[in-house]
Amino acid sequence: MTLAPPAPVHTSTVVVPRRRRRRSFRAPLLGLLGVIVFLAGWQLVAAAELINPSQLPSATATFARLGTMVSDLEFWRNVGRTMTAWAIGLAIAAVAGILLGGLIGLVPILRRGTHSSIEFLRPIPSVALIPLAILTFGIQMQAALVIIVYACFWQVFVQVLYGVADIDTVARDTARSYGLTRGAQLRSLVLPTALPYIFTGLRLAASVALILAITAEMTILNPGLGNVIIIAASNGNITTVYAVVIVTGALGLIINLVFRAIERRALAWHQSVRGEEIL
Amino acid sequence: MPETLLKVEHLKKVYESSTGVVEAIGDIDFSMRRGELVCIVGPSGCGKTTLLKCISGLLRPTSGSVVLDGKHVSSPPPNMALVFQEYGRSLFPWLTVRGNVELPLNHKKLSTAERASLIDDALLAVGLDHAADSYPWQLSGGMQQRVAIARAVAYQPEVLIMDEPFAAVDAQTRADLEDLVRRLHLERGMSILFVTHDIDESVYLGERVVVLSKSPTWVQEDLVIDLAPERDQITTRALPRFTELRTHVYEQIQRAKRGEAVRPAA
Amino acid sequence: MTLYTSTVRTAPRRPRVWARLTTTTVYALALPISLLIIWGVWGTIAPGKFFPAPGRIAEAFVKTWIGPAFVTDVVPSLVRLAVAILIAIAVGIAAGTLIGLVRWLRELVEPLMEFFRAIPPPVLIPVFVALLGVTDNMKVIVIAFGSLWPVLLNTVDGVRSTDAVMTETARSFSLTPGQRLFSLVLPAASPRIMAGVRQTLSVALIMMVISEMFFSSSGLGFKIAYFQRNYLIAEMWSGIVLLGLVGILLAVIFTFVERRVLRWYHGIKEVERA
Numbered sequence: 001m002t003l004a005p006p007a008p009v010h011t012s013t014v015v016v017p018r019r020r021r022r023r024s025f026r027a028p029l030l031g032l033l034g035v036i037v038f039l040a041g042w043q044l045v046a047a048a049e050l051i052n053p054s055q056l057p058s059a060t061a062t063f064a065r066l067g068t069m070v071s072d073l074e075f076w077r078n079v080g081r082t083m084t085a086w087a088i089g090l091a092i093a094a095v096a097g098i099l100l101g102g103l104i105g106l107v108p109i110l111r112r113g114t115h116s117s118i119e120f121l122r123p124i125p126s127v128a129l130i131p132l133a134i135l136t137f138g139i140q141m142q143a144a145l146v147i148i149v150y151a152c153f154w155q156v157f158v159q160v161l162y163g164v165a166d167i168d169t170v171a172r173d174t175a176r177s178y179g180l181t182r183g184a185q186l187r188s189l190v191l192p193t194a195l196p197y198i199f200t201g202l203r204l205a206a207s208v209a210l211i212l213a214i215t216a217e218m219t220i221l222n223p224g225l226g227n228v229i230i231i232a233a234s235n236g237n238i239t240t241v242y243a244v245v246i247v248t249g250a251l252g253l254i255i256n257l258v259f260r261a262i263e264r265r266a267l268a269w270h271q272s273v274r275g276e277e278i279l
Numbered sequence: 280m281p282e283t284l285l286k287v288e289h290l291k292k293v294y295e296s297s298t299g300v301v302e303a304i305g306d307i308d309f310s311m312r313r314g315e316l317v318c319i320v321g322p323s324g325c326g327k328t329t330l331l332k333c334i335s336g337l338l339r340p341t342s343g344s345v346v347l348d349g350k351h352v353s354s355p356p357p358n359m360a361l362v363f364q365e366y367g368r369s370l371f372p373w374l375t376v377r378g379n380v381e382l383p384l385n386h387k388k389l390s391t392a393e394r395a396s397l398i399d400d401a402l403l404a405v406g407l408d409h410a411a412d413s414y415p416w417q418l419s420g421g422m423q424q425r426v427a428i429a430r431a432v433a434y435q436p437e438v439l440i441m442d443e444p445f446a447a448v449d450a451q452t453r454a455d456l457e458d459l460v461r462r463l464h465l466e467r468g469m470s471i472l473f474v475t476h477d478i479d480e481s482v483y484l485g486e487r488v489v490v491l492s493k494s495p496t497w498v499q500e501d502l503v504i505d506l507a508p509e510r511d512q513i514t515t516r517a518l519p520r521f522t523e524l525r526t527h528v529y530e531q532i533q534r535a536k537r538g539e540a541v542r543p544a545a
Numbered sequence: 546m547t548l549y550t551s552t553v554r555t556a557p558r559r560p561r562v563w564a565r566l567t568t569t570t571v572y573a574l575a576l577p578i579s580l581l582i583i584w585g586v587w588g589t590i591a592p593g594k595f596f597p598a599p600g601r602i603a604e605a606f607v608k609t610w611i612g613p614a615f616v617t618d619v620v621p622s623l624v625r626l627a628v629a630i631l632i633a634i635a636v637g638i639a640a641g642t643l644i645g646l647v648r649w650l651r652e653l654v655e656p657l658m659e660f661f662r663a664i665p666p667p668v669l670i671p672v673f674v675a676l677l678g679v680t681d682n683m684k685v686i687v688i689a690f691g692s693l694w695p696v697l698l699n700t701v702d703g704v705r706s707t708d709a710v711m712t713e714t715a716r717s718f719s720l721t722p723g724q725r726l727f728s729l730v731l732p733a734a735s736p737r738i739m740a741g742v743r744q745t746l747s748v749a750l751i752m753m754v755i756s757e758m759f760f761s762s763s764g765l766g767f768k769i770a771y772f773q774r775n776y777l778i779a780e781m782w783s784g785i786v787l788l789g790l791v792g793i794l795l796a797v798i799f800t801f802v803e804r805r806v807l808r809w810y811h812g813i814k815e816v817e818r819a
Contacts, residue, residue, distance in 0.1 A: 030652035038657055055675045116573035117580075123792035125747070127754045128785050131773030135595045135781075211665040215751070218667060219759050226668070233671040241675070245668050252663030337713055354716075361717035368710035373732045373809040382728060383718035416813045434718065 057239040065243040075228075079247070082213050082224040085141050089148030090209040094202060096149070097156025105164030106190070122158070126151035126212060130219050144216035144224075151212050152205035156198070163197025164190060196267050203259040210252055284438055284470050285311040285334070290343035292329050303329040305495030306542075307343070311438070311472060316464045318481035319474045320528060321491030321499075322536040327474045330496070331442045334472070335361055348437055360431035362441040366423040370415040370430075376402070377411040380430045387434075401433035404466075405459060421452030425459070432463060438470045439463075446476065454512050457484055461510055478532065482525045483510060490531045492540055499540050500531050597779045602786065605779035610787055614768065622765040623791065625681065626753045629688035633745055637693040638738060641700025642731070651701060662698055666691030666748055667755045674760055684756055684764075692749035699741025703734025736810050739803050746795050754788065765791075 039059050045051065046058035057065075069075040104110045126147050137143035167189060175189050217226025225244055232240035290307040293300060303326040311317050321327055332338040334345050336355040345352040347359065360383075363369040370379050380398050389397070402408045405425040415423050424444055431439050441460070445453040457480060463469050475481050481488050482504060490500040504524060506515060515521055534540050585599050610619065644651050644658075669691050677683035707730050715725050731738075757766025769784035804811070 027652040027655075030649060031656040034653040034655070034657050037653075051676065112572045113576055117576045119796075120577065120793065123747075123796035124789040125750045125754055125792050127751050127758075128769070128788040128792075130754075130758065131769055131781055132595065132785065135773060135776075135778070207663075211667065211751075214665045215667040215755060218670075219755065229668060229671055233675065238675055241671055245664060245672060248668050249660050249664035252665060253660060256659075256663055332713075335717055337716060355719055357719045359717070361714065363710055363714065365710050368708050369714045371711065371729065371732070372813055373735075374728075382724075383720065386719070386721055386724060414809055414812060416809070416816050 054236065054238060057242050061239050062242045062246065065239045066246060069240070069243055069247075078223065078225050078228055079251075081141075081222075082210075082217065082226070083251075085144050085148060085216070085222075085224065086206075086209045086213045088141075089145050089213065090152055090202075090206055092145070093149045093152030093205055093209070094156050097153050097201065097205070098160055098198060101157040101160025102164060102190075102194070105161045111161075118158075122154050127215060127219075130216070133216075134220055139220055139222050141222050143220045144213060144222050147216050147220075148209050148212045152209050155205040155208055156201040159197040159201030159204070160194060163194030166197070167193045196263075199259075199263040199267060203256070203263060206255050206259050207252060210248075210255055214248055282312050283310050284313040284315075284348060285472070286344075286346045287334060288344050288346075290330070290333055290345065291341045292326070292333055292338065293341045302495035304333070304340070305492075306497045307491075309489055309498050309501060311470065313437075314468045314470055315486055316461075316471045316473065316484060317487045317489060318485030319472070319489045319491065320476065320478060320481045320532065321496065322493055322532055323476065325491045325494055325535070326496045327476075327491065328442060330491070331361075331440060331472075331474055335359060335440055358437040360434045360436035360439050362424075362427050362431050362439070362444045364443040364446050366420065366427045366444075366447070367415075369427055370423060372414065372416050375412050375414055376407060376418075376426050376429075379415065379426055380433050383430065383434045397433045397435070401429040404432060404463065405429045419452075420448050421456060424448060424456060428456075428459065428463075432467075432469075438472060440472045440474075442474050443476060444473075445480070453480070458512065460484060465508060478528050479516070479525055482506075482521060482528060483512075483515060488524075488528055490528060490535065492535045492542075493538050497542055499535055502528065502531075595778055597782060601779045602782045606783035606786060609768075609780050609783050618763060618768050619765050619787070621681075621763070622753065622757060625685050625764075626688065626749060626791075629685045629692070629753070630746060630749045632685070632689040633693035633749060634696055634742055636689070637696030637741065637745065638700050641697045641738075642704050642726070644697075645701040645704030645734075646726075646730070651705075658694070658698060658701075662694040666694075666752055670752070670756050670760055679761060684753075684761065687756055688749050688752040691752045692745045695744035695748065696738065696741035699737045699744075700734060703737030703741075704730055706737075707733045736807055739807060743799060743803075746799055747792075750792055750795060 043059040046053065046056050046061075104114055129150060130143075130147060133143040133146045137146070171189055171193075172185075175185050180188070213224070214226040216222065217224035218230050219226075221227055221230065225248060229241055229244045232238075232244065287307055287309055290304055291302075292304040293302050295301075307330060309317075319327060319330070329338065333340045334347075334352070336345075336352045336359075339353065347356050350356065371382065374382065377398060380401055381394065384394050384397060398411075399408065402411055405428050407422060407425050407429060410418060410422065415426055418426070427444070445456050448456065460471065460473070461484060464471055473481070473484055475484075485504050488500075488502045488504060489498055490502065491497070492499040502524070506518065506520060506524070531540075581599055584596075589598055644654060670687055673683055673687040673690070677686065711729060711733065712725075715729050720728070753764075754766045757764035758770040761767050765784065765787065769781055769788065772778075772781035772784060
């Protein structure tokens with residue numbers, strides 16, 4: 001028991017920094033290990049031919065095919081076609097969703113009048129409209145766009161509705177008491193409140209758009225990655241199928257990461273107490 | 280000595296943080312007898328909550344020991360109940376008031392009848408017998424804290440530890456809750472360890488007030504409150520002795536903040 | 546000494562209840578009925594090749610689905626869907642809880658999970674067809690596998706983020722690990738889990754539709770694609786309507802279950818908003 005000095009001094013015992021740094025590297029290392037174990041397991045199962053190679057290609061064969069594909073121009077054209085449909089569909093859905101969502105969300109009569117129709121139309125799976133789209137537009141990108149826009153619209157629309165409804169009553173009363181015009185209120189009150197919701201809606205819509213773009217190509221058979229899968233599958237070219245599956249997963253991952261990054265940057269100022277809004 | 284319920288010896292807790300090492304608690308020594316109501320006060324940031332967490336077994340101290348009822352504390356002991364400051368985050372919102380009070384009793388070997396009577400008794404003691412089927416979030420802050428207290432009381436612990444429980448409650452409710460704590464202490468002989476930053480509250484409630492120093496924390500003073508056991512918000516707080524005691528504690532805290540107090544040699 | 550000298554008179558309440566009921570119904574039906582009328586009129590005046598009048602669709606609906614087709618195609622589809630959903634939810638919650646609670650396990654599988662979740666589920670259908678052939682079991686498995694990711698990942702998230710004060714409370718009262726899991730961790734995670742279940746339901750429906758329309762020779766989806774290929778437009782539309790009804794049914798069931806399970810959560814939100 002030593003005599004402590006009157007002014008508190010941080011008696012620094014020796015810090016063990018090793019433990020801290022090891023913990024921050026542990027997660028990525030374990031994650032990498034997980035991926036390696038999975039790939040190794042895959043390779044073992046395929047090599048031991050526990051499953052027929054025409055049903056399950058080996059990991060090495062798949063990645064080799066992936067390598068060949070990446071150097072093929074046609075592959076990138078297909079990626080471009082898929083992403084074009086994705087981008088256009090997402091853009092149309094986003095604009096429509098934000099405009100209609102904002103309009104209906106802010107006008108109470110519209111809100112009440114459309115409530116039942118929204119609850120009725122929303123659960124209808126967009127893919128149910130695929131046969132109709134094929135009939136109406138044939139094997140073209142427009143058919144795919146109908147499917148993409150219909151589904152993504154709801155994602156954005158519903159989020160904007162929630163966002164506009166979430167305006168803090170105190171903030172709104174403050175704005176009104178200061179006599180802000182409608183336009184100013186929209187800019188400085190509604191938009192900032194709705195912005196996080198808009199970003200969430202866009203992020204969800206972006207991943208839905210990819211799913212439907214590829215699904216449309218698989219079913220409507222307009223050109224693109226989904227089409228490549230179907231053709232490869234019907235030719236028994238299972239290695240290509242698996243390779244394209246990996247590509248689509250990578251695309252989905254990239255889209256997800258990009259949109260999360262945008263969301264985080266743009267909303268750095270926003271104290272998001274709400275996580276993923278529980279619908 | 281069976282009289283001593285809680286003994287804290289040379290308790291020390293050191294944290295590693297991103298900015299270096301923080302010695303939250305330097306050397307804390309005190310003990311508590313059975314049936315006592317001891318209040319702990321100290322300047323802000325002196326590690327009161329850390330101390331409570333070490334005593335209650337939620338945190339492992341760097342060195343020193345905590346002995347509760349003859350047994351060394353290394354994890355939350357079964358004969359202890361905690362009441363937290365954040366009642367909103369401590370009560371389970373998916374359970375009713377009765378459900379919340381009942382939950383800790385479920386792993387004690389009790390018959391349904393015994394359990395029910397404990398719950399009813401605890402709710403009656405805190406004045407919430409009419410709200411048993413409400414949910415915590417339907418109640419006001421003060422009532423929620425009563426639920427937390429009822430939960431602790433029904434558990435029948437040897438010692439009740441309260442971590443600044445009334446800090447997040449308005450002044451009038453706080454007065455009622457303070458009287459509730461005194462009543463529980465007197466009527467049931469509960470041993471209570473009460474941490475607070477409110478000096479008046481510590482003197483009003485406690486039989487002893489332990490004043491902590493600034494970080495690295497040690498026990499600056501262990502003061503006996505020689506007020507009558509029957510206390511009252513109006514009369515007790517008007518007593519000259521009350522004013523003397525609270526002034527003394529206040530001065531001690533000021534000295535603690537300025538770091539003027541010097542630790543006596545071992 | 547009161548300041549008010551006049552009593553406050555309130556209007557009698559009963560007539561207002563009726564008035565409110567009628568306004569709600571009017572609002573609910575106004576738009577849909579107007580749209581149907583417009584469509585009906587348009588359909589009679591200038592029938593589009595692929596957009597028959599609502600009357601014809603209703604006729605085709607009764608003719609096609611109210612009968613043996615219901616038992617041979619619709620019921621099996623719905624049964625497969627239901628089984629797959631239950632499997633997906635059970636596996637998702639069980640695995641998600643385990644992964645969420647065991648830190649090293651989560652770190653091990655997290656990149657894999659994120660990748661599998663990012664794969665557009667319908668893309669897996671050719672993979673499973675190649676692996677398992679077009680059997681009933683395959684159909685259930687592919688729907689379950691494709692749709693379990695939202696609930697799995699949401700469960701992992703929810704289980705990880707239990708409130709620290711609640712956890713300390715549970716520890717301070719010496720709750721057993723089993724009690725902690727079922728009385729604290731899972732209820733606390735239930736809002737997140739339910740959000741995942743909602744997404745799982747919609748993905749499962751998509752998987753069912755796609756797998757039946759293009760990779761199967763029976764089922765509701767198959768019948769719709771069959772009608773389309775044979776230009777039986779009204780019948781095709783009736784199938785789409787039926788699919789829409791299935792989607793709505795799923796949404797209704799989900800809302801019902803969610804309202805009951807998360808009654809406390811909605812209660813808190815209401816109190817906060819007040």
